[in-house]
Amino acid sequence: MRVLVAEDDKGLRDVIVLGLQDNGYRVDAVERGDDAIDQLKWYEYDVAIIDWRMPGREGIDVVAWARKHDRPTALLMLTARDTPADRIRGLDAGADDYLVKPFDFGELLARVRALQRRPRGVDAPVLERGRLALDPVKRLVVVDGRAVGLTATEYLILELLVRRTPAVVDRKAIAEHAWADETDPLGSNAIDVQMSRLRAKLPSAGFRIVTVRGAGYRLEEV
C-alpha cells in the first residue's frame, strides 16, 4: 500500500512517515508542492497526504492537479488554518477528506485506512464518537440510529470537536471554523450559547462536551 506524504515541516513529516512505515505502508515523502505533483505524475499512490501550505505549490494546487488529471489517488489534506471558506475550497478542489492540525496520529491512520478501503470518493468518511455518527457529506448527525436536527452552526462546531477529539479546541479555532467572519463571535458569548444548545440537543450521545476553563472545549467519551 503506497502513500505519498507532502509536508514541508520536517518534524511533522518525519512523524508521519515513520508512523506510517511502522504500520506497514510503503511511504514516499516530499516537502514541496511541485515535487508532490511530480511524484503523482509518475507513480500510482493509493493515498496522498498533502499539506495545505507548502513551498512551490499550495496543497490545493496539488489536489486540483491530481483531480484534473484523473489520478487514482485518494487525497487527504492537512490544514492548519481552518475557516469555512478554506474548507470548502479544499473539498471543492477534490480532496477526499481533510484533517485539521494538530491531529492525533491514530486519527490519521484511521482516515488513511478508510480512504484506502473505499474507491475514490465513493463513500464519505463517517466520523464516529461514542454512540454518535456524523456524516459530513450527508450532513447528518445520528445518535443511536436516530437523526438529530442540528442547525448549520451547531453542526460545524460539533464536526470540529469530533475531528479533533480528544484534543482541546480553543475558542479562536471554533470561531474560525464555524464563522466566516473569523473573529466576530470572540467578543460575544455566541460560542457559549452554541455550546449550550449543542449540549441540550445531545444529552446522552456517549460523550460529553467538557469545558476546559481558560482553554476551550473538548469532547470526552463517557
Next chain:
Amino acid sequence: MRVLVAEDDKGLRDVIVLGLQDNGYRVDAVERGDDAIDQLKWYEYDVAIIDWRMPGREGIDVVAWARKHDRPTALLMLTARDTPADRIRGLDAGADDYLVKPFDFGELLARVRALQRRPRGVDAPVLERGRLALDPVKRLVVVDGRAVGLTATEYLILELLVRRTPAVVDRKAIAEHAWADETDPLGSNAIDVQMSRLRAKLPSAGFRIVTVRGAGYRLEEV
C-alpha cells in the same frame, strides 16, 4: 449472471469487481474501451458497467456500438461529471441507466439487479423510493401506478434527490444537475420555486422533500 466491467481506474475497478463477485456474479473486467467492445463482441453479458472516460474508446462509443450491433446486454454508464448535456448524450446513445460518481456500492448493486431483472428493451422503472417509481430512460414518473406530469426541470431535480437519498443535496449540486448554466439559479430563488412545484405535484407519494436549512434538500420516506 455475467457482468462486464469496463473501468480504467484500477482502484474503482477492483472494488466493483470484488463487490460483484461477493454477490455471486461472474465478472470480467477490462480497462479500455476497445477491449470492452471486443468482449461484448464475443460474449453475451447480462449487464455491462461502462465508464464514460476510458482510454481506447470512450464509454459512449462502446454503448453506441453495442446498440448498433444489437447486443443483448443491458448497459449501465458511469459518469464523473454530471451536466444535463452529458446525461442526455449518454442515454441517447442507448445506455439503459447511469450512475454518477461518486456512488454508493449498494446503489450500484441495486441497479445491476434492476437491469438484469428485465429483458432488454422492455423498460421497467429502475429508481424506486416509497410509492414512487421513476424511469430515467423514458423520463417518466409514476406514483401508485398513475403517471405524474412533471416538467423537465422538475424531473431532473427529483431524479437527483431520489438518486442521492438519503443524503442532503445542496443547492449547488441541484443547480449543476438541473441547469446547464451551472451557477445561474443560485442567485435567484428558482430552486425554491421548483421545490415548491415538486411538492405540490407529489403530495402523498410515500416521501417528503425535507428542507435542511443552510444545507440543501433531502428526500425522506414517510
Next chain:
DNA sequence: AGAGCGTCGTCATCGAATCGACAGGGACGA
C-alpha cells in the same frame, strides 16, 4: 403568422427558524 398553452424565472409577501445580545446566576480558581 397568430393564438393558445405550457414552462420557467422573477418578484413580492409571508412565515418561521436561527442566532446573537443580554442578563442573572453558578462554578471555578486564586
Next chain:
DNA sequence: TCGTCCCTGTCGATTCGATGACGACGCTCT
C-alpha cells in the same frame, strides 16, 4: 471570599425558505 469565566433562558432582529402572482419565452396547431 472575590473576581473571572462560563452557563443558559428569553427576546428581538435578521436571514432564509415557501408560495402565489405575473410575465417572458418557446412550441404547437391551425
